[in-house]
Amino acid sequence: MMLRWAEATRVKVHAIAESLGNLLVETFHYLALFAIGAVTAWAGLVAFLGMVEKGSISVDDILLLFIYLELGAMVGIYFKTNHMPVRFLIYVAITALTRLLISDVSHHHRPDMGVVYISGAILLLAIAILVVRFASSRFPAATAGSGSRTQRSTDSEAESMD
Numbered sequence: 001m002m003l004r005w006a007e008a009t010r011v012k013v014h015a016i017a018e019s020l021g022n023l024l025v026e027t028f029h030y031l032a033l034f035a036i037g038a039v040t041a042w043a044g045l046v047a048f049l050g051m052v053e054k055g056s057i058s059v060d061d062i063l064l065l066f067i068y069l070e071l072g073a074m075v076g077i078y079f080k081t082n083h084m085p086v087r088f089l090i091y092v093a094i095t096a097l098t099r100l101l102i103s104d105v106s107h108h109h110r111p112d113m114g115v116v117y118i119s120g121a122i123l124l125l126a127i128a129i130l131v132v133r134f135a136s137s138r139f140p141a142a143t144a145g146s147g148s149r150t151q152r153s154t155d156s157e158a159e160s161m162d
Contacts (some may be wrong), residue, residue, distance in 0.1 A: 039077040044068035063099035
């Protein structure tokens with residue numbers, strides 16, 4: 001009799017602790033997402049205002065805005081699906097390397113091995129996207145539960161939001 005009471009109490013305490021832990025984790029999760037989204041929007045706005053103040057916009061500036069756009073899209077998709085497509089991180093890396101390549105060639109006007117290295121890195125990242133897309137279509141992520149925050153989206157489902 002006493003063992004049943006102790007086991008029932010343990011189960012209740014475990015359920016309360018799990019619920020409280022989930023609440024704290026999700027609260028932190030939402031606050032962190034809002035903070036990252038706000039910082040990204042702020043950085044994009046500051047960059048845009050700097051371009052307006054300068055009076056001219058270069059390709060470097062436009063690519064920087066695309067980087068902020070991709071970061072904002074990553075936050076939005078993660079907020080909606082609780083899933084971070086790795087492809088978005090690769091897209092940001094490709095855009096950053098493209099920005100570096102254009103900036104280097106336009107400012108220094110001399111192609112050297114650095115251009116080849118950056119182009120090779122972009123090619124490797126493009127191949128990585130192909131591999132990730134193939135793998136996600138061939139081996140989709142398993143869904144866990146039916147709740148909106150616990151359900152995991154496959155990379156191909158998040159792809160429809162691109």
